[in-house]
Amino acid sequence: MTQERRQQRLRRYWDKHADSYDRQMGFFDRHLFAGSRDWVCSLAAGQVLEVAVGTGLNLAHYPAGVRLTGIDHSPEMLRIASDRAGQLGLAADLRQGDAQALEFGDASFDTVVCTFSLCAIPDDRAAVAEMARVLRPGGLLLLADHVEAVPWPARAAQALIELISVPVQGEYLRRRPARHAQALGFTIEAHDRLKLGIVERLAARKPQPARARDDRRGPALACQPAPAGVPHRATIAAIMSAASTSPAAIMDARRPREVLRGSSR
Numbered sequence: 001m002t003q004e005r006r007q008q009r010l011r012r013y014w015d016k017h018a019d020s021y022d023r024q025m026g027f028f029d030r031h032l033f034a035g036s037r038d039w040v041c042s043l044a045a046g047q048v049l050e051v052a053v054g055t056g057l058n059l060a061h062y063p064a065g066v067r068l069t070g071i072d073h074s075p076e077m078l079r080i081a082s083d084r085a086g087q088l089g090l091a092a093d094l095r096q097g098d099a100q101a102l103e104f105g106d107a108s109f110d111t112v113v114c115t116f117s118l119c120a121i122p123d124d125r126a127a128v129a130e131m132a133r134v135l136r137p138g139g140l141l142l143l144a145d146h147v148e149a150v151p152w153p154a155r156a157a158q159a160l161i162e163l164i165s166v167p168v169q170g171e172y173l174r175r176r177p178a179r180h181a182q183a184l185g186f187t188i189e190a191h192d193r194l195k196l197g198i199v200e201r202l203a204a205r206k207p208q209p210a211r212a213r214d215d216r217r218g219p220a221l222a223c224q225p226a227p228a229g230v231p232h233r234a235t236i237a238a239i240m241s242a243a244s245t246s247p248a249a250i251m252d253a254r255r256p257r258e259v260l261r262g263s264s265r
């Protein structure tokens with residue numbers, strides 16, 4: 001099957017299931033995803049792009065003041081999202097689009113959000129690369145998804161389920177989108193794995209170009225010795241990056257290291 005035909009088939013799948021989506025997702029939101037929508041959306045600020053916005057289940061969770069654009073490839077999912085935005089009195093710009101080839105220019109958004117969709121987008125690596133492209137340097141990437149479990153019996157069960165879920169609905173259970181963000185040089189500011197590691201949430205900051213970073217720090221800070229007792233390179237990078245924002249952000253930057261130590265990979 002060509003890529004275009006596969007894409008059309010998946011779009012039809014989501015169109016067909018749009019009306020029952022909220023009910024089905026409600027079950028997983030209550031029992032598996034454990035407040036992930038609040039976790040992700042509460043960190044969004046400024047000009048926000050939500051990729052694969054679906055029926056707009058996140059809309060009610062955004063803080064006041066964000067300017068939201070949402071894309072999805074399913075017109076039926078978008079129709080429900082538009083109704084929801086209307087009911088909530090939100091002026092969101094919701095439009096059809098492909099997560100793997102976003103129509104927006106480079107560095108257009110302060111925050112990019114994607115929840116429970118990188119499991120369903122055929123090329124998750126291309127989608128994360130597109131999110132990175134449209135995010136401004138220093139902008140925040142916020143992801144939540146179900147991913148490969150930590151214990152091997154759970155991973156084995158996921159592999160079995162994928163034998164059906166991938167051909168039938170294009171649903172992958174063992175992806176790790178956080179790794180794509182890390183490979184693109186993002187600084188991990190917060191990271192959680194819950195429920196046997198099946199649920200992963202990530203806040204990652206897009207790196208500033210080297211010159212802008214040096215200008216911002218200035219010579220005094222650039223000459224400081226590394227803080228004693230903080231040997232972890234990623235943590236130092238996170239603290240240096242957060243130093244341009246706020247003391248609270250510095251605390252957030254230190255926290256993920258503890259969480260990451262607890263997670264298997």
Ligand SMILES: C[S@@+](CC[C@H](N)C(=O)[O-])C[C@H]1O[C@@H](n2cnc3c(N)ncnc32)[C@H](O)[C@@H]1O
Pocket residue numbers: 010011014025051052053054055056057058071072073074077097098099100114115116117120121122
């Ligand atoms: C499981 S739903 C998640 C919806 C929403 N993000 C949420 O958290 O409830 C997956 C969504 O991804 C969308 N999707 C899948 N592939 C896509 C693509 N290539 N481009 C844009 N949207 C896509 C589907 O139409 C569907 O709305």
